[in-house]
Amino acid sequence: MMTVNEVSKLTGVSIRTLQYYDKIGLLNPSGHTQSGYRLYSNADLEKLQQILLFRELQFPLKEIKAIMNNPSYDKTKALKQQIELLTLKKEHLENLINFAIGLKAIGVNAMDFSAFDTKKLDEYSARAKEQWGKTEEYREFAEKDKNRTAEDNQRLAQDMMNIFTELGAVRDGDPADEQAQRLVKKLQDYITENFYTCSDKILAALGKMYAGGGELSENIDRAGGEGTAVFSAKAIEAYIAGKS
DSSP, rough: OHHHHHHHHOOOOOOOHHHHHTTSSSSOOEEEEEEEEEEEHHHHHHHHHHHHHHHTTOHHHHHHHHHHHHHTTOHHHHHHHHHOOOOOOHHHHHHHHHHHHHHHHHHHTTTTTGOOOOOHHHHHHHHHHHHHSSSHHHHHHHHHTTTOHHHHHOOOOOHHHHHHHHHHHHTTSOOHHHHHHHHHHHHHHHHHTHHHHHHHHHHHHHHHHHHHHHHHHHHHHHOOOTTHHHHHHHHHHHHHHOOO
């Protein structure tokens, strides 16, 4: 049996949190000392592991309690489901970093590069490497980006915006026509060559982001004219559909 202090040190869960879990009936210790201090068994620790996995998946404590107190609760089945959910969460986070890399390629404000000072870029890179360094896209991006100067990044961002300028020139036409599709392929190849492998899946996600509103859409419209962001997204959709 372990004391609440020992459990806290082992798991990283604060004593106050463990006390609260006991108070609400989520995790009651199996025993107490003669002085009334909580004592936790191995079974209690196993239950705590399951609670922490549910918390990682952002389940409310009330729902966790209801699930685990259900007579039909199956620990093995629950663990399998948690693994599946955590895998989906991992994929979602990997997609987010791909979006962030794509956004960095264009810049928060592609017409004003003063925001991209070295300190901010270094801090961003350090955080990204710490959190997302295991993704293949990040490793590829980091390898290509490691020797670039601020001027290089400015040139790359401007060259990418020039592609949107070209897309803007044909935005009154059919997004599925040959000229628009050629420019989408040019955009995909440019991202792959200069940043990371831009798969059709990533390109589709970027297209949604381009037309999602905010500064990014405004920058694209500024480069190619009003409506360019939405037109680019539609052209990307047609490009992906044409390959399926």
